[in-house]
Amino acid sequence: MTDLLIPVILLAIIFAFVAFFYASVGLGGGSSYTALLAIFGASTATIPMVSLTLNIVVTTFGSILFLRQGHARLRLIAPFLLSSIPMAYLGGMLHLPKGFFYALLLLSLSFAVIKIYFPGPAISLSLTKRQQLAVAISCGALLGLIAGITGIGGGVYLVPLIILLGLGSAKEAAACGAFFIWVNSVSGLLARVQFNSIDIVYYVPLVVAVMIGGITGTILGAGHFKSGTMQRILGSILVVAIFLLGRKMFILVV
Secondary structure: OOOOOOOHHHHHEEEHHHHHHHHOOOOHHHHHHHHHHHHHOOOOOOHHHHHHHHHHHHHHHHHHHHHHHHOHHHHHHHHHHHHHHHHHHHHHHOOHHHHHHHHHHHHHHHHHHHHHHHHHHHHOOOOOHHHHHHHHHHHHHHHHHHHHHHHOHHHHHHHHHHOOOOEEEEEEEHHHHHHHHHHHHHHHHHHHHHOOOHHHHHHHHHHHHHHHHHHHHHHHHHHHHHHHHHHHHHHHHHHHHHHHHHHHHHHHHO
16 A cells, blocks of 8 residues: 555545445445555555455445345345355456456446446346346356456446346345445455455555445435435546546556
């Protein structure tokens, strides 16, 4: 973290707001943490470890809240977790070249923005139980791998996927998304701590910031803010991050 282009305290303030907005719609914020860390000069070894850690912090409270409210369903989330956990661990063991890492990150952020601004028609696919299981396992593996490599939890993809497949309600999908992010962030982080050593002191301001922002967003977001408004705000954050990250990649190439 000593290679950051801005003071870590300033980054912590930014992350607090990011965590607030993401937690308000049941997400962890890994996509924005990862992009901002890349933009502000963190190393490709540091970025996933920090993002996965912050994902865990933010989604812990949300997962507990959803569990207490009875929205989480083990039978619904189990197939996704079955394949995503080992793949997140595998992704955490991979060390990609800087250019490839940034390209994968940029692609992931672009898909997230598309899902936010162009969600598509509210349809539900009619699949058999076996087909639903196959899709869940396949998608879980892909999202888990991305989570381990980049630090993006995958909840922004999983939540609409559950609704599209007709597997659960919006609240059940949000609950599964939060739990999915938490579990895969833990799996990816466990793999990375075996091969990377980062001074924990530099984590503290970021952890405290997202904890405050995440808890506040989870509590206030559920009752005071419209989900569509929050998602558009998140989309705006990601659009700016994509632009800045793309500019950074262009400079590296040139």
